[in-house]
Amino acid sequence: MGPRPGAGRMPDDLRLAPGQRPDVRRMLALFRPYRATLVGVLLLIVLAAAIGVVSPFLIREIVDVALPRQRADVLAWSVGGLIAVTVVASALGVTQAMLSTRVGQAVMHDLRVSVFSHLQRMGLGFFTRTRTGEIQSRIFSDIGSMQAVVTSVMTQIVSSGAGVLMALVAMVALDWRLTLFSLIALPFAVWMNRRVGRRRREIVRTRQEKAADLSAGIQESLSVSGILLGVTMGRTEALTRTFSTDSRELADLEVRSTMAGRWQMAVFTTLMALFPALTYLLGGHLLFSDPEGKGVTIGTLVAFIALQSSLFPQVNGLLRVANQVNRSLALFTRVFEYLDAPILIQDAPEAVALDPATVHGRLRFEEVAFTYPGAEEPALAGVDLVVPAGQHTALVGATGSGKTTTGYLMARLYEPTAGRITLDGHDLREITLESLAASIGVVTQETYLLHASVADNLRFARPDASDDELEAACRIAQIHDHVMGLPEGYGTVVGERGYRFSGGEKQRLALARTILRDPPVLLLDEATSALDVATERAMSGALAAAARGRTTVSIAHRLSTIRHADQILVMENGRIIERGTYAELVARGGSFAELARQDAWREDEVPGGGTTA
Template sequence: MAGHGMGARRLDPDEMKLAPGQKADVRRVVRLFRPYRGRVALVLVLIALGAASGVVSPFLVREIVDVALPGRDLGLLAWCVGGLVLATAIATALNVSQSMVSTRVGQAVMHDLRVAVYGHLQRMGLGFFTRTRTGEVQSRIFSDIGSMQAVVTSVMTQIVSALAGIIMALVAMTAMDWRLTLFSFVATPLAVWMNRRVGNRRRRIVKARQEKSADLAAGIQESLSVSGILLSTTMGRTQALTDRFAADSRELADLEVASETAGRWNMALFTALMSIIPALTYLLGGYLLVGGDTSITIGTLVAFIALQSSLMPQLNGLLRVSNQISASLALFTRVFEYIDAPVTIADKPDATVLDPRSVRGDVRFEQVDFAYPGSEELTLADVSLLAPAGKHTALVGHTGSGKTTTAYLVARLYDPTAGAVTLDGHDLRDVTMEALAACVGLVSQETYLLHATIAENLRFAAPGASDAELVEACRIAQIHDHIASLPEGYDTMVGERGYRFSGGEKQRIALARTILRDPPVLLLDEATSALDVRTERAMSDALETLGRGRTVISIAHRLSTIRSADQIIVMRGGRIIERGGYEELLAAGGDFAELVAQDETWQDEIRQVEI
């Protein structure tokens, strides 16, 4: 962006924050332009010069009418005409120059605002996105900020330009005749009152319109994704979804119409009033002239009407633009709501930067309690455990026992409500997020692949990885042979969310992606749940080889895969109820023995199906 090449400072989201409950106002919008105040000052100077050149012409016209023509002074006439041409040329050049500079500044501000919102959302943590629809986020970044573009790039300069023109014209008109000047503004109070009414109404309509637009975008995001199409087709809801979309689209169209037509009759009345005033000014000026007032001449009256004719559109435009800004503040409020959203997981100012190469991998939970945001019920309660460096710790338990939440706390997707989670004695809250991400690798059961090639998906974790390193990681993950058999190999596009591949293939690609990062701590959240028994056994052997020398914390889907775990943690209701080795816990006859029995029954059923 042009703005950054000249030493401009990127917008800091903290500078754009408002107090709780405060709405966006013009002062906050103006703060967006702080990094570009030098160029904003240049725009203001160009606007002022343009306005000044615009008021020169009426004085030249008065000189022509009152002096040059009655006195048949061709020399003076030529000079005045030349002045008119020069004033027009200068005004045009100044207008083009300020338009180019203001457009660059406006686009730079738009760029900074988008980046500020996106960067802030990147820091919001998993909890925010579990409560917010993806379509809503996209709507605010693209639709809301896109709708604000006209305000940021041109409306601000239109206001300043109109104000400068009004001030210059007002000074010139007053210098010609103060009585005619007062008369020119007789309808202004009525116009301001009508404008405020229209502005408040439009702001409410625009807010409702953007909310409906966000709902529509979220619906499109959900229903026209691969998963959405599969769901609507298999559930026979295609026509119902189309009908609902049509109803929402019609409501949005009605709001668009209401937004565009709000206050049109009021503004039309004011425009008609502004058009009548010059004619009435001729009447008043003629009355003064015929009455023998020597302070007014025909040239003065003609020049005054010329100034008045340029003033009325400026005044009308200023009121219209201020109305537009009033409506646009609803958009700014929606965008600033995201910027104002508190970051729940952030680096401390003095956070520690750990070197992954020196991390041993001791992971410890110290009397940890955890409740998800907005919930008073504890998901984990008084959890204390040690996952020793270089050892394999397995977490098992029924669904909802807290296994995945435990893994999320190790990756610091959430912070504990009470207690502490440490890595080599460092509280994770005291470690930078970037360093922690380099130390802890997570392979989740919710596999996500980018709509890109296999190689690009793998290098998302390690941008500098060589082709040989990609192949090695994929060999360990038992996926290389399949990739090599594809016509385009590692250049194969995976499709949206990886839907060109089976669940097991996606899991193995995701595992290879984590292997590339070579983290000292590896979290496996049912990372082999989508694999068939034979492939899972092969990959389990590979994972055992991979896990040597690093800390592995796995959440077991099939208990037969954790026989070699150094310790097994059994969880129920967010608490640890058993811990020990496989044979030790089996012999104890507790919850683990029950889980193993259920797993063996299920495995027998699978083998019968395969036979």
């Protein structure tokens, strides 16, 4: 429910190794597809910087030539030159900003899509170990915070760097002695900036982890389920206090991030402000020692101060940008952690694309074992089973016996730790994921509906499905009449996670969505668990019709739903302990017979035999 310390952080196997540093080259590689545009931006920046240093030389001409000698022509073209420089520099700046912003937004788009695409292929195991709020924080908060760096900071570095270089060249051309004096404080500034940058990077990483924790807590606490749990458990005040504490910690980290190194930068800024006055002092002494003005002239001194006044802000800007980059490196590192997370389930190089129309649906487990990541005991051990094509096979057993895990492996949501699983003789690892998903339709006990219309939810399975096909699937799932009774029929919007519908109605919509795909293999993981007995019995004939000609695997809690299954496999502690039909297993008097007795007792005890739909 509420944020827990460290709960939003990456699983240990997805974090950078101790001492591993952010890869700046990798960050710069994001710009590689836009090299041509960046070269254009670079040329514009260099041209603008070169034009910018012309102004002090024009000022020197005005002070040393035009005014003392009353040269109106020199004054006119010098002033005209100053105006032209300003206009051209402004035009170049606007063009450069437009191009660099377009490149930056394109890089942001590529990065967001890369992370989203990578996460889509991460597999179920990753999402069972990572909270949704943490994932959203990486995609929106971290990448969003990187936007300023990607869209403007990189060009600002080049712009300031080119400005500093051009200014130094011009200053040396004016007087090398004054230039050396102006650079005295530069090593101190660089050292101080590196030290502040390290501090800020550490603070920013901690801040983003805390923000991810807070985001995950909000995601959990303010969902419909979270609100119901908090209110019914009387935990609203406690959750508010926890949120307040975490929010205060985040605010403190924000202050620390903002203020890190501010005093050092203030000292440097003050020092830079004193240099023009000290330069006048040194320049005056040089002028006094050379009264003929062959070295330093008044115009040279004025021009030099103008260049110096543009140099120091450029240097200061470079140092500030360097700190921004240091802070952003922590964000890039967090995002790269996701991009570097291994994709455990993906297409093999020689994977075969099966045509669902030609799939018979025979599934086989050969000495399959599976252990969940981080678990000590295996969930499945030495499982051998055959699901005949076109028949109904049911998996039953107590909670934790391995039924759902077996279903996950059939759909290749996990890879077996040992052994292999085949579909029509093809190892699942040698079948493309797309064709496997088209061949095996899955309906789980935890129904998920998109925040969209009923029709859009159904067409998520088949975007090209016609209205008649939607209605046919819904009739099979016994939900068509209810949908038609809604204010807008199939155009009615389903609330977040389907909370405008009851559990049974959501379950039937999910069934209709899978039936619409018409897969040759149907995997039902307690798919009728939310239906009452009357609705379940009404649907049984329709489901039997839908299952005719295809392989059906039912993971059942209520044994009444699998009474007519062709084969029932009883599981216990990750192993199959009994096989047979319903009548055969009851007659044996073993574990299944005991489960049947308990199921019959529950049916008798619960009025109506189940929850209402």
